[in-house]
Structure formats: structure tokens, C-alpha cells
Amino acid sequence: MSLETAPTRFVETNGIRFAYRRYGRNEGTPLLFLQHFTGTTDDWDPAVVNALAESRTVIVFDNAGIGRSSGQTPDSVEAMAAHAVAFLGALGLPVVDLLGFSLGGMVAQVLASEYSRLVRRLIIAGAAPRGGEEHLLAVVEDAFSRNAADVRLPLFFTPSEGSQGAGLAFIRRATARTQDRDPESSKAVGEAQARAIIGWCARQDEGERTLRAIRQPALIVHGSDDTMFPSINAYRMFKAMSAAQLILYPDSGHGALFQVPDLFAGHARTFLDL
Amino acid sequence: MSLETAPTRFVETNGIRFAYRRYGRNEGTPLLFLQHFTGTTDDWDPAVVNALAESRTVIVFDNAGIGRSSGQTPDSVEAMAAHAVAFLGALGLPVVDLLGFSLGGMVAQVLASEYSRLVRRLIIAGAAPRGGEEHLLAVVEDAFSRNAADVRLPLFFTPSEGSQGAGLAFIRRATARTQDRDPESSKAVGEAQARAIIGWCARQDEGERTLRAIRQPALIVHGSDDTMFPSINAYRMFKAMSAAQLILYPDSGHGALFQVPDLFAGHARTFLDL
Numbered sequence: 374m375s376l377e378t379a380p381t382r383f384v385e386t387n388g389i390r391f392a393y394r395r396y397g398r399n400e401g402t403p404l405l406f407l408q409h410f411t412g413t414t415d416d417w418d419p420a421v422v423n424a425l426a427e428s429r430t431v432i433v434f435d436n437a438g439i440g441r442s443s444g445q446t447p448d449s450v451e452a453m454a455a456h457a458v459a460f461l462g463a464l465g466l467p468v469v470d471l472l473g474f475s476l477g478g479m480v481a482q483v484l485a486s487e488y489s490r491l492v493r494r495l496i497i498a499g500a501a502p503r504g505g506e507e508h509l510l511a512v513v514e515d516a517f518s519r520n521a522a523d524v525r526l527p528l529f530f531t532p533s534e535g536s537q538g539a540g541l542a543f544i545r546r547a548t549a550r551t552q553d554r555d556p557e558s559s560k561a562v563g564e565a566q567a568r569a570i571i572g573w574c575a576r577q578d579e580g581e582r583t584l585r586a587i588r589q590p591a592l593i594v595h596g597s598d599d600t601m602f603p604s605i606n607a608y609r610m611f612k613a614m615s616a617a618q619l620i621l622y623p624d625s626g627h628g629a630l631f632q633v634p635d636l637f638a639g640h641a642r643t644f645l646d647l
Numbered sequence: 648m649s650l651e652t653a654p655t656r657f658v659e660t661n662g663i664r665f666a667y668r669r670y671g672r673n674e675g676t677p678l679l680f681l682q683h684f685t686g687t688t689d690d691w692d693p694a695v696v697n698a699l700a701e702s703r704t705v706i707v708f709d710n711a712g713i714g715r716s717s718g719q720t721p722d723s724v725e726a727m728a729a730h731a732v733a734f735l736g737a738l739g740l741p742v743v744d745l746l747g748f749s750l751g752g753m754v755a756q757v758l759a760s761e762y763s764r765l766v767r768r769l770i771i772a773g774a775a776p777r778g779g780e781e782h783l784l785a786v787v788e789d790a791f792s793r794n795a796a797d798v799r800l801p802l803f804f805t806p807s808e809g810s811q812g813a814g815l816a817f818i819r820r821a822t823a824r825t826q827d828r829d830p831e832s833s834k835a836v837g838e839a840q841a842r843a844i845i846g847w848c849a850r851q852d853e854g855e856r857t858l859r860a861i862r863q864p865a866l867i868v869h870g871s872d873d874t875m876f877p878s879i880n881a882y883r884m885f886k887a888m889s890a891a892q893l894i895l896y897p898d899s900g901h902g903a904l905f906q907v908p909d910l911f912a913g914h915a916r917t918f919l920d921l
Binding site: 624647 | 871897
């Protein structure tokens, strides 16, 4: 089974029907993926998810209102975290590891600090802390203005030949699945999620209480030239968290983990297996 | 063969007789270790060097005036780099990988930028760039005032139980060899090297020309709570270098690489083998 072939399944709780895929080795703590701005289960990189599935169960899902999940997309990170908790409850999972990318990395921070018993270890990729530096709307607007073959090429990768080449390879991997795909996110989903991200970064967190409340081992991963959430966010999260490891990749943008999927998966596996 | 059992050998060039040990797998690019302030070949962590020797040739040596090498310890990083170049010439090695720790990480920056053809890849651990932030004398003075069982416990590790425990294990590994050991460095060596480090950090490098001149792939490793060279130095080096990866470890001090030797050796091997 792979991300490209795993069937989409559904589970219902609190009046919301969640779409998800679950596969991989039936061993250890399952790894829950928390997705980026407007992303669905089909926007993950199969190279990353499949590599991690070799040694653990992986779960990708559409949070409320996304893809084929019912319900309303909330406009706060906290409400997204509450939906994720409901989803885990419906699956009967008492504890998971998290891999949150971008917006998903913000949801991961809330889960690890406010629902700490649910979380064993967490990976935060391309995210920002509460009160962090974001350039979401300017970067998204600029990316769409470029009329690229796929908007993720300017959004997730640097202009260098190497990064753009890695970006094209990522797009090919992420579009390989043709059957049983999620619909793309609506404008309303994007607007609600943008409010959530901008609100998260606008609200200062005095004394970095959220980050300091995260006691689980964490791996923070970021690109050197992330234009949406500059890499100083990652350094700042690292400094405030008590048990975080930081890995920054060269010549990489917001989608650093998809630029070097084998290297990232190796680092993630090493961290999760420690 | 291991760091604990490899015989000390000697090679002479330019009137200097260099002491060194060389062992490991005879494959790929040899890895040259560049040592920290007042350190000799016997101050490396066998767990780190032996792990890396499994997949490549490793070379540890005493630079001019250190341990059993003859000559005068210079008081500039640039002169130390020139001595290292002479040593490599005497061994007949046209290209090496570098692992420079602390002062050795400064020497590595000069080698990679000014003698670039000699260097394929480099690892810089616990160092600072030209113009970087250092607290050498204050930290060394404070460490000696604590009358610890070994001054490296307060110098290289954080006060936490976990870090101090890892520190004791490191000291045990680094003192396991009893025969054919180097003498400890004299006060004169410490004074010359302190001038070199302080001079390196005092001199601003406009436009970070040294870092920008390093084109080789680099891995920068640092502890979260390095009191001698704060971790912002590592972040700054990462941002100015074109092909650097950054890894920062949690709850760790100047000797982070010796605190998590297996994790570090794994990261280093992954980087060198890419």
C-alpha cells in the first residue's frame, strides 16, 4: 500500500464525516499528518509519506470542511486542533506522533501544548509560532501572478534551477494518483484558513507560553529561504522549546521537506525512532 | 583499529614534525578533524571518530606546537590553516572532508574559502564566523572556578542532569586510552589560541565575505545553549553560506557533538555520503 493507492476511508464523529487514508507498518506510534493552507490528503508528497510508512502507520486526513470531509473549515488554529482531536478520538487512537507542515505545524503546536497526552513526538515543518512572522497573502498573491505550471513551484521552492527541478519532481509525484482524489479547496476554505494563519501570527504570545508548554521531543524543519514564514521563525521556536532539534536545509523554500524528501524522511525517521 | 588503539605517527614538512593518527575504512574522501581550543588528538570523542571511521578514513592530528607536534602554536586562525595545508601536503592528500570543532571550525572556514580545492565538504561544529559572538575567556574562567572533576563538564555540557550524565560518559570515553597519549597543552598554547579566537571574532567581515566564499556543501552543528559561542553564530553562518545545512541539538552546550555522539555521527555520515 502507498499514498498513491491507499483507499480513502471515512469516520464520523460530532456530526463531521472525516476522510482519511491509513496505511504502513503496523508498529509503534502512528504518525498523523497535519496539512498546509488549502491542502488536502492529495497534496502530501508520496515520497515523504511512503518512506515514513515503511516503519510506522501513517494517517493523512482532511480536517473539517476540507476535501471530502464534511463540516465547516474554522477560521482559527485552535478550532482546527479541536477537530483533529475529535478525529483521533473517532479512530480510537490514544496517542500519536505528529508531522505538521505550515498551517499544520501551528495545529501541531496547539495539540502538543493543550492536548499534550495525545502527542508523543512532533515534527513541525515550515511553520511559525504564535506571534511569528508571516507574509502569507503577499506571497500567495505573488505566486499566483506568475502563472506557473503549478502554483506550488513559486510557493514552495526557490528560483534556483536545483530547487525548481526538485519542485517539478514533487508535482509529478503528488499528481500521480488519478483515481479517488480529493476535490481542490474552495475559495471559502482559503479565506477561513488565511484568517486562522494571520490571526495566529498577529497574536503575541507573552513569554512564548505555547512553545514553553511543549515538553515532548520535537523536530523543527525549515527551508533557508521560506518567503511565507521566514526561517527565523524556526530558530525562535527552537530557542523557546525545551526539547527541540532544529534542521534547516540549504537553498530551499516553504516546501523544503518536499525538495529533499529522502533526506528529510531519513532525518524524521531518526528523530521518531530515538 | 580505533581512536583508542591507532598508533601515533609522524610526518615532517617545512621544519615541523606533525603527530597524527590515521585509520578507518580505505574508501572515499578522507575526513580530517580540526581540534578545539587547547585540544590534542586525545581530546576527540572516540564514539564520534570511530563511528565515522566505519565508512571512511579519518585523520586526527596535532597542529603546530600542540601535543607531540613540534613548532610554535600561532596566534591567528589563518596561520593555523596554513599549517594544516602543509600537513595535508606532507600526507600527499589533494582533497579532504573537514570536521572542525570550535577553533577547528574557524580553521575549516579559512580552508574551505581560501584553499577551496583542498576541501570537498565540511562540518563546522560549535564555531563562530569572523566577527562572531564569543565569550571565551569569561566561560573558561567560570568553568575552571567550579572545580569540576573535568573542566569539560561545565565547558561543554549544560547544567541539566541529562547533559552532565552525557558529559561524564564522554570523559570516560576520551580518557580510556592510557598508552601513547599526548601531553596536555601548555599555558603558552592556550594564550596563543585565545588570541587567535578573540582576534577572529573581533574582526568584522564586511558582507560576510568568508562565509559567502564557501561554496562546498557544509553541515553546521551547534548546541542550543553554547555559552562560549552562542547558537546565533550557527544560524548566522547558515544564512550567509550558499550550501549549508544547519542542525541544532536540544539542551546541549559547546560540546553538543559529544553529548549525542551517535545521533551526530549519523547526521554527519548522512551529510558526507549525500
